Amino acid sequence: MEKLTLNTIRKQARYLGATVDKNATKTDLIRAIQAAEGNYSCFATPLVTSCGQENCCWRGDCLKSATC
Numbered sequence: 001m002e003k004l005t006l007n008t009i010r011k012q013a014r015y016l017g018a019t020v021d022k023n024a025t026k027t028d029l030i031r032a033i034q035a036a037e038g039n040y041s042c043f044a045t046p047l048v049t050s051c052g053q054e055n056c057c058w059r060g061d062c063l064k065s066a067t068c
Contacts, residue, residue: 006026006029009026009029009030009033010024010029012029012033013029013032013033013036016033016036016037017036018032018033018035018036019032020032027043027044027065030043030044030058030061031043034058039053042062043058043061043062043065044061044062044065044066045066046066048062048063048066049066
């Protein structure tokens, strides 16, 4: 698996058809990917305290970045 750099995340967002601003942050990009996949765009939000998505590939970063 390719390392999840900002450029890799940006490429993934574009691949999924998400509209990506050139100045988008990692959080913005991940939320765009979540929305493009049909999921809640909840990365690093207070929802992390009640999140049941144990298999989410963003979970580790989300828990570290959450703004509760």
